[in-house]
Amino acid sequence: MNSTKIEKQNEKIDCLFATFKEKMQKEMSMIDEKTDSYEFEKKISEQIQIFSRDLYQTMCGEENVPKNSKMELLTSFGEIQLRKTHPLAVSPSGYKISAYLQAQMCRLGSKMVFDEASEELNLLKHIPCNAKQIERICHHYGDCIASTDLHKEYEKEIKSQDANISTTKSQEKDSTFYVMMDGSMILTRDKEQKYKELKLFRSFYSENRIERISKNRNMITESTYISHLGSHDRFLDKVLESLPKDTGPVFIADGAKWIWNFAETYFPENRQILDYFHCKEHLCEFAKDCFSDDEKDKRNKWVEDHMDLLKNEQVELFFEKLDKLETESNHVKLKKNKLLTYLLNNKKRINYGAFLKEGLLVGSGAMESANRDVIQKRLKLSGQRWTVKGANQIANLRTCYKSNKHGFVIFIIKNFKKTG
Numbered sequence: 001m002n003s004t005k006i007e008k009q010n011e012k013i014d015c016l017f018a019t020f021k022e023k024m025q026k027e028m029s030m031i032d033e034k035t036d037s038y039e040f041e042k043k044i045s046e047q048i049q050i051f052s053r054d055l056y057q058t059m060c061g062e063e064n065v066p067k068n069s070k071m072e073l074l075t076s077f078g079e080i081q082l083r084k085t086h087p088l089a090v091s092p093s094g095y096k097i098s099a100y101l102q103a104q105m106c107r108l109g110s111k112m113v114f115d116e117a118s119e120e121l122n123l124l125k126h127i128p129c130n131a132k133q134i135e136r137i138c139h140h141y142g143d144c145i146a147s148t149d150l151h152k153e154y155e156k157e158i159k160s161q162d163a164n165i166s167t168t169k170s171q172e173k174d175s176t177f178y179v180m181m182d183g184s185m186i187l188t189r190d191k192e193q194k195y196k197e198l199k200l201f202r203s204f205y206s207e208n209r210i211e212r213i214s215k216n217r218n219m220i221t222e223s224t225y226i227s228h229l230g231s232h233d234r235f236l237d238k239v240l241e242s243l244p245k246d247t248g249p250v251f252i253a254d255g256a257k258w259i260w261n262f263a264e265t266y267f268p269e270n271r272q273i274l275d276y277f278h279c280k281e282h283l284c285e286f287a288k289d290c291f292s293d294d295e296k297d298k299r300n301k302w303v304e305d306h307m308d309l310l311k312n313e314q315v316e317l318f319f320e321k322l323d324k325l326e327t328e329s330n331h332v333k334l335k336k337n338k339l340l341t342y343l344l345n346n347k348k349r350i351n352y353g354a355f356l357k358e359g360l361l362v363g364s365g366a367m368e369s370a371n372r373d374v375i376q377k378r379l380k381l382s383g384q385r386w387t388v389k390g391a392n393q394i395a396n397l398r399t400c401y402k403s404n405k406h407g408f409v410i411f412i413i414k415n416f417k418k419t420g
Helices: 003-031 035-060 099-111 113-125 129-146 148-161 232-242 258-264 276-290 293-311 315-324 330-345 354-358 365-379 387-401 406-415
Strands: 068-077 078-083 178-187 195-205 209-214 216-221 222-231 250-253 273-274
Touching: 003 035, 003 216, 035 078, 068 099, 099 113, 099 129, 099 406, 129 406, 178 365, 195 232, 195 365, 195 387, 216 232, 216 315, 222 232, 222 365, 222 387, 232 258, 250 258, 250 293, 258 273, 273 276, 276 330, 293 315, 293 354, 315 330, 315 365, 365 387, 387 406
Parallel strands: 178 250, 250 273
Antiparallel strands: 068 078, 178 195, 195 222, 209 216
């Protein structure tokens, strides 16, 4: 930009500030005991937004650009006009929306329904965008997040910024790496409108777990999430790609065979723990058939006594007592045999006493809360029905943000496709 043009631009900026200062001084002079504080703040907020938009427009160049040479770009300050050749005339993926505002739309759209996201941007930032714009952008970049190649490019970008920074954080030597998997049922838009399972993976290090931040409440400060609506195989491929190569995970899960088959195939020597409460639930269900409603106390005591055996590393005695339990009917006997088979198949996963001695978690409460927080809060709202593709796209955004990978979303927006 030549010196004459810079000088003219500076004059315009000085003029904008002078005009804005006069407006503010006038507003200040009108403040008295009758001033409505709500209306006053609302008015000032709107004027600041207008000033910000005018300032940004002036900084970017001339406003009255010939029609054939200009583009209109929606920014976080409002809509501005730019020459198509201007360095800032960049519309990632061709949406005519600035990269910064697209990132804000992705963030809002991953947290709330698109109509509400549009309303918030209009009310809080006075930005005239509609729900359909936010929906298109969220689905587009939610799809991009699944790209393995983009993940690799992002890692290269981070490493190139500073060779001393590793994309994998160093962990304490005695830190335990936990892996949990489960799923949430969401309603889909197929012809039969079936509920399908959106699978979710959560991993975290024990050092990121804070106990007793309040009564009966713990907190995990940092986790990695992966989701997938579709086959177990594709989901587990994504999980395997994410697991650190030098860390042996501890698996905690319910009785789903596909999870344990995965653990046995790739991590046969690592700890596998059947969720304590899942195990107890199986005993409770059997106890309801074994003991009448009039024997609730006896029923509860039987369950607790057997769980205590597992917590005291008396696994063999647990199976011996369960096997010798007398049943009054063939129906109950069949259920007992079914329970025995199930627990025997998980024998090495229910020695809770040994796990607790090692200082390991034995429950998957963190996974249950993740299902609610990551998936259900956004994808299981009243009246929602999803296409498989759409659910995966929004879930990808959710897991990315919840994994604290905001930078990856910004990287994709800035680098996926640039068009003017």
